[in-house]
Amino acid sequence: MAELRDVLIETMLLDEERFRQRLPGLVETHQLRTVDPHPADESPADILQNLDTLKLGSVTPFEREIIAKMVRLGTAPMGLTLTGPAYQDNPLRYATQTFREMSGYSLTALRGENLRLLQGPATDPESVATLQEGIDIWEQRTVELWNYRADGTRFKNRVTIVPLTGPDGSITNWLGVQKAIGTADS
Numbered sequence: 001m002a003e004l005r006d007v008l009i010e011t012m013l014l015d016e017e018r019f020r021q022r023l024p025g026l027v028e029t030h031q032l033r034t035v036d037p038h039p040a041d042e043s044p045a046d047i048l049q050n051l052d053t054l055k056l057g058s059v060t061p062f063e064r065e066i067i068a069k070m071v072r073l074g075t076a077p078m079g080l081t082l083t084g085p086a087y088q089d090n091p092l093r094y095a096t097q098t099f100r101e102m103s104g105y106s107l108t109a110l111r112g113e114n115l116r117l118l119q120g121p122a123t124d125p126e127s128v129a130t131l132q133e134g135i136d137i138w139e140q141r142t143v144e145l146w147n148y149r150a151d152g153t154r155f156k157n158r159v160t161i162v163p164l165t166g167p168d169g170s171i172t173n174w175l176g177v178q179k180a181i182g183t184a185d186s
């Protein structure tokens with residue numbers, strides 16, 4: 001699974017044209033279900049228009065570009081989350097369908113929240129500190145920690161956070177890749 005995580009991250013970071021070329025191969029190799037209604041030949045303009053119907057509020061052009069890719073990978077077997085602005089407390093901008101199903105939260109409930117809202121009594125403070133350290137020095141980190149769904153049940157979450165460099169060369173956002181790897185009973 002680490003391999004798929006790395007491929008997803010790498011794919012998200014491609015420019016739009018290369019991403020569109022790469023996506024069909026990714027879907028084939030990892031047997032991902034892509035999200036309708038965004039057929040591969042749909043133009044970026046159409047996708048962005050569809051984003052407006054998601055009522056995301058104000059998003060930067062860079063965020064729109066990333067979110068358009070996330071929508072395409074919405075049911076990939078790992079959740080994808082975008083937070084920003086990076087210099088604030090990383091409020092959530094967008095979360096894919098897989099992440100919403102995994103966490104039990106709707107996009108409306110998550111938007112504007114820091115994802116520490118998933119943490120609770122069983123969450124290991126050392127893992128949280130590892131994420132915090134990565135954020136402080138703008139470096140990618142991966143941890144496994146207990147998170148809590150909206151209904152209060154807990155699951156072990158493998159979280160990778162990746163700093164995203166915007167058009168002006170500074171880090172504007174963070175990408176999260178999340179995988180539920182166990183439950184309280186397993």
Ligand SMILES: Cc1cc2nc3c(=O)[nH]c(=O)nc-3n(C[C@H](O)[C@H](O)[C@H](O)COP(=O)(O)O)c2cc1C
Pocket residue numbers: 081082083090114115116118119128129131132135145147157159161162174175176177178
């Ligand atoms: C993009 C992104 C995704 C994150 N996803 C999660 C997550 O799924 N679960 C979690 O417990 N923390 C997640 N975090 C970490 C928290 O948002 C927060 O950074 C962490 O708790 C450390 O900060 P704190 O010590 O101020 O809480 C994520 C952070 C970022 C930037």
